[in-house]
Amino acid sequence: MGSENEIYRIDSERLRATLDASSEIGRFETGLKRLALTDEDKEMRDLFVSWGREAGFDVKVDAVGNIFIRREGIDPSLPPVMMGSHLDTTIRGGRYDGILGVLSGLEVLRSLEDQGIQTQRSIEVVDWSDEEGARFNTSMIGSFAFTGKLGIEEIYAKTDAAGKRFVDELERIGYRGDAPVGGRPVDSCIELHIEQGPELDEEGLDIGLVTGSYSVRGFRLAFEGETSHVGPTPMDRRRNALAAAGYMIAAVNDIGLKHAPEGGKTTCARIDVWPNLYGIVPSKAELSIDYRHPEEEKVEVMRRELEEALDYATDRARVTAKTIATWRFGDNDFDAEMVDEMRKLAPRITSRTKEMLSQAGHDAYTLAGIAPTVMIFTPCKGGITHNTAEDIDFDRTIPGVELLLNLVVSRANRSV
Amino acid sequence: MGSENEIYRIDSERLRATLDASSEIGRFETGLKRLALTDEDKEMRDLFVSWGREAGFDVKVDAVGNIFIRREGIDPSLPPVMMGSHLDTTIRGGRYDGILGVLSGLEVLRSLEDQGIQTQRSIEVVDWSDEEGARFNTSMIGSFAFTGKLGIEEIYAKTDAAGKRFVDELERIGYRGDAPVGGRPVDSCIELHIEQGPELDEEGLDIGLVTGSYSVRGFRLAFEGETSHVGPTPMDRRRNALAAAGYMIAAVNDIGLKHAPEGGKTTCARIDVWPNLYGIVPSKAELSIDYRHPEEEKVEVMRRELEEALDYATDRARVTAKTIATWRFGDNDFDAEMVDEMRKLAPRITSRTKEMLSQAGHDAYTLAGIAPTVMIFTPCKGGITHNTAEDIDFDRTIPGVELLLNLVVSRANRSV
Numbered sequence: 001m002g003s004e005n006e007i008y009r010i011d012s013e014r015l016r017a018t019l020d021a022s023s024e025i026g027r028f029e030t031g032l033k034r035l036a037l038t039d040e041d042k043e044m045r046d047l048f049v050s051w052g053r054e055a056g057f058d059v060k061v062d063a064v065g066n067i068f069i070r071r072e073g074i075d076p077s078l079p080p081v082m083m084g085s086h087l088d089t090t091i092r093g094g095r096y097d098g099i100l101g102v103l104s105g106l107e108v109l110r111s112l113e114d115q116g117i118q119t120q121r122s123i124e125v126v127d128w129s130d131e132e133g134a135r136f137n138t139s140m141i142g143s144f145a146f147t148g149k150l151g152i153e154e155i156y157a158k159t160d161a162a163g164k165r166f167v168d169e170l171e172r173i174g175y176r177g178d179a180p181v182g183g184r185p186v187d188s189c190i191e192l193h194i195e196q197g198p199e200l201d202e203e204g205l206d207i208g209l210v211t212g213s214y215s216v217r218g219f220r221l222a223f224e225g226e227t228s229h230v231g232p233t234p235m236d237r238r239r240n241a242l243a244a245a246g247y248m249i250a251a252v253n254d255i256g257l258k259h260a261p262e263g264g265k266t267t268c269a270r271i272d273v274w275p276n277l278y279g280i281v282p283s284k285a286e287l288s289i290d291y292r293h294p295e296e297e298k299v300e301v302m303r304r305e306l307e308e309a310l311d312y313a314t315d316r317a318r319v320t321a322k323t324i325a326t327w328r329f330g331d332n333d334f335d336a337e338m339v340d341e342m343r344k345l346a347p348r349i350t351s352r353t354k355e356m357l358s359q360a361g362h363d364a365y366t367l368a369g370i371a372p373t374v375m376i377f378t379p380c381k382g383g384i385t386h387n388t389a390e391d392i393d394f395d396r397t398i399p400g401v402e403l404l405l406n407l408v409v410s411r412a413n414r415s416v
Numbered sequence: 417m418g419s420e421n422e423i424y425r426i427d428s429e430r431l432r433a434t435l436d437a438s439s440e441i442g443r444f445e446t447g448l449k450r451l452a453l454t455d456e457d458k459e460m461r462d463l464f465v466s467w468g469r470e471a472g473f474d475v476k477v478d479a480v481g482n483i484f485i486r487r488e489g490i491d492p493s494l495p496p497v498m499m500g501s502h503l504d505t506t507i508r509g510g511r512y513d514g515i516l517g518v519l520s521g522l523e524v525l526r527s528l529e530d531q532g533i534q535t536q537r538s539i540e541v542v543d544w545s546d547e548e549g550a551r552f553n554t555s556m557i558g559s560f561a562f563t564g565k566l567g568i569e570e571i572y573a574k575t576d577a578a579g580k581r582f583v584d585e586l587e588r589i590g591y592r593g594d595a596p597v598g599g600r601p602v603d604s605c606i607e608l609h610i611e612q613g614p615e616l617d618e619e620g621l622d623i624g625l626v627t628g629s630y631s632v633r634g635f636r637l638a639f640e641g642e643t644s645h646v647g648p649t650p651m652d653r654r655r656n657a658l659a660a661a662g663y664m665i666a667a668v669n670d671i672g673l674k675h676a677p678e679g680g681k682t683t684c685a686r687i688d689v690w691p692n693l694y695g696i697v698p699s700k701a702e703l704s705i706d707y708r709h710p711e712e713e714k715v716e717v718m719r720r721e722l723e724e725a726l727d728y729a730t731d732r733a734r735v736t737a738k739t740i741a742t743w744r745f746g747d748n749d750f751d752a753e754m755v756d757e758m759r760k761l762a763p764r765i766t767s768r769t770k771e772m773l774s775q776a777g778h779d780a781y782t783l784a785g786i787a788p789t790v791m792i793f794t795p796c797k798g799g800i801t802h803n804t805a806e807d808i809d810f811d812r813t814i815p816g817v818e819l820l821l822n823l824v825v826s827r828a829n830r831s832v
Contacts, residue, residue: 090691090693090695090696091691091693091696092643092691132695133693133694133695134691134693134694134695134696137693137694139694139695195648196645196647196648196649197645197647197648197649197650198650198653214647216647226803227508227802227803228799228800228801228802228803229612229613229776229801229802230681230683230685230706230776231612231613231630231632231681231708231774231775231776231777232611232612232613232775232776232799232801233612233613233681233799233801234613234614234676234681234799235672235673235676235680235681235682236673236676237614237799240669240683242665242684242685242687243665243666243668243669243684245662245665246661246662246663246664246665246666246668246669246684247662247665247666247669248662249658249659249661249662249663249665249666250659250662250663250665250666252659252662253656253659253662253663253732253733256651257651257652257732260650260651260652263650264651265646265647265649265650265651266651267646267656267697268658268659268662269646269658269692269693269694269695269696269697269698270689270692270693270694270698271658271687271689271692272692273686273687275506275507275508275550276685276686276687276688277506277507277549277550277553277685277686278549278550278553278555278685278686278704278706279506279548279549279550279555279685279706279776279777279802280506280507280550280685280802281683281685281802282685288694290646290694290695292647316669316673317669358647359647359648360645360646360647360648360695361647361695383644383648383649383653384644385644385645385648385649386643386644386645386695386696386697387642387643387644
């Protein structure tokens with residue numbers, strides 16, 4: 001299938017203009033600050049919706065704010081092919097993380113329309129609501145809801161640092177839509193994303209063919225000690241929750257450095273301490289720990305090392321520790337058939353490709369649980385991301401977007 | 417002087433009632449939450465002022481909210497003897513830390529009045545404004561202002577976590593007084609305080625005669641790294657500010673444990689991290705470090721060990737560190753003559769005394785810079801403090817308060 005057909009092209013200048021327009025909304029330093037359900041997110045969503053309507057596509061918004069722009073296929077009863085990523089950013093984010101995937105998807109629909117290309121199946125581009133989790137402390141909210149991994153009531157009740165509820169903010173920006181959340185068949189999903197690592201850029205390549213993902217695990221610990229005075233309380237009487245967290249942070253980083261030669265990574269990204277005041281030995285600390293490795297069995301080795309480190313930390317600081325949340329992703333393998341199709345199409349667009357594993361979390365991982373899914377990576381400069389300095393080489397991005405277009409057409413037209 | 421005179425007694429039931437009334441204002445679990453310049457602080461101040469006025473004493477409030485209740489001496493032109501501590505608490509504080517010193521001072525004035533005891537010098541009891549620093553992040557604000565260690569404008573501009581300014585909150589609760597801040601001679605200062613450590617309680621003693629203080633140093637570090645994605649960013653490219661803080665927290669605790677047998681102590685009480693969000697390697701962390709030791713030369717040894725640890729932490733996490741604040745206290749020795757007078761008086765009240773060093777920070781340290789100063793410790797159960805479980809044995813507190821009364825009279829009547 002596919003490889004005997006012609007290779008379709010996109011309108012790269014239109015894509016550039018679309019990305020430039022997005023880069024003005026929530027501008028922050030050289031990047032973006034466009035947190036989910038803020039005024040900036042609303043402005044971007046409004047623009048995205050207007051682009052869809054102007055091109056004559058159907059636009060639907062579901063009850064958690066996921067936006068679906070759909071170009072109808074010859075047989076509308078067939079499940080659609082989806083391209084999706086996210087338009088929100090972290091607190092000091094870049095202009096392309098997530099955004100490139102959504103706006104490339106829009107460009108794919110527009111190119112199909114321009115060129116009068118009919119497809120058997122309908123094709124949708126999706127802006128998944130609040131992927132970053134930078135405001136309501138849960139990432140991939142939209143795709144989790146769509147795939148039933150998170151309940152709508154649970155999502156609605158989430159609050160930001162100012163105590164504002166997800167549902168109220170969704171309502172406020174006008175994106176509590178009336179489409180049902182999920183519950184409909186999906187043919188397949190393709191997410192194009194910047195690599196967020198340095199490999200493609202440094203090796204002078206244009207496309208990363210994502211064959212699978214790192215195995216990612218995480219957990220959040222609550223250390224519980226006791227407040228006391230930093231002056232007179234003898235060291236051997238203290239139950240210092242921050243000291244325990246400190247031993248753990250150090251060990252987490254050491255374990256990551258140890259496994260780094262094989263691609264292992266560990267991070268403590270977030271800590272919250274009580275009462276966090278001068279003069280008082282802290283009684284409570286919550287710490288989030290993320291660890292990942294290309295090989296699943298090595299993730300297990302890391303897990304055991306982290307457990308040993310935790311025993312040491314709690315003993316030495318005389319506190320207790322409880323795991324209050326765990327997460328894992330990257331265990332759904334991407335679809336072999338779609339990976340094969342991508343392998344066939346890519347060389348007809350560029351010779352500068354390589355196969356690689358995805359290391360970050362993506363909506364695609366979630367969707368892989370309900371439909372055949374695959375990802376395409378494009379280069380990002382120096383691998384810098386989640387940073388306002390995030391940047392791309394536009395010309396080296398086009399081949400990936402054209403692979404997306406051709407893969408979507410191939411998939412939408414494959415025989416039932 | 418002193419020891420040939422009679423020993424005066426207080427009205428212990430009145431003191432108990434006074435403490436009980438205080439324990440209702442800002443009640444939180446079994447302790448108090450009475451942060452500086454809050455409604456609870458205002459309610460307590462109002463009660464304290466009304467007690468002073470009802471007893472016929474002069475009440476003055478200065479421009480940073482320090483409250484002085486004064487019983488006039490035979491020669492009002494002589495500098496007064498001061499008893500002072502604080503009525504504010506930490507965020508989950510106890511009922512006695514600071515409070516006992518102020519309300520014991522009030523009881524001393526009331527007892528002198530009841531018993532018609534005239535003194536040569538005037539005697540004042542002071543509520544020093546915002547000793548704990550739990551709201552505006554600077555401790556001992558009132559005594560620092562009185563002794564000229566902090567400027568009034570600098571204090572006024574300080575803000576709490578909600579962005580409220582000290583001066584506005586002071587005005588709001590009605591305690592921006594018209595008395596000038598400091599600038600007047602003080603004969604001497606005596607601060608009675610709960611020990612905040614376990615020694616008196618465990619050894620069955622009633623009074624700690626405080627002969628000096630631990631040498632206390634502290635500093636606040638700002639680690640500066642770079643945000644990146646916790647997934648794809650290789651370990652050796654990261655500049656993780658929280659990882660550096662973690663190595664430092666662990667080392668700080670290890671150094672404290674190493675010096676613990678000789679009384680050394682170290683604490684990281686506060687950490688602030690940016691952006692502190694899931695998925696992002698933190699670019700910035702600020703960490704406060706406190707270290708103290710009974711011997712000043714050992715503090716210097718600890719300082720060198722902390723410096724080595726800091727080099728390791730910044731190297732390993734590839735970040736920079738800057739010291740953004742430093743503090744030291746406990747270097748002003750208490751007054752030898754007053755310590756001697758206390759040594760003479762104490763055995764006439766109880767045999768259960770011992771000499772000890774103060775380990776916490778107190779307003780008395782600040783006042784020791786401008787006038788002869790001494791402290792009296794009373795037992796607190798299990799040494800628990802800065803904790804809502806803080807408690808005292810009331811009967812074992814009375815001897816300390818009576819030592820305060822007799823020391824004040826002796827000092828106020830000594831020959832010029």
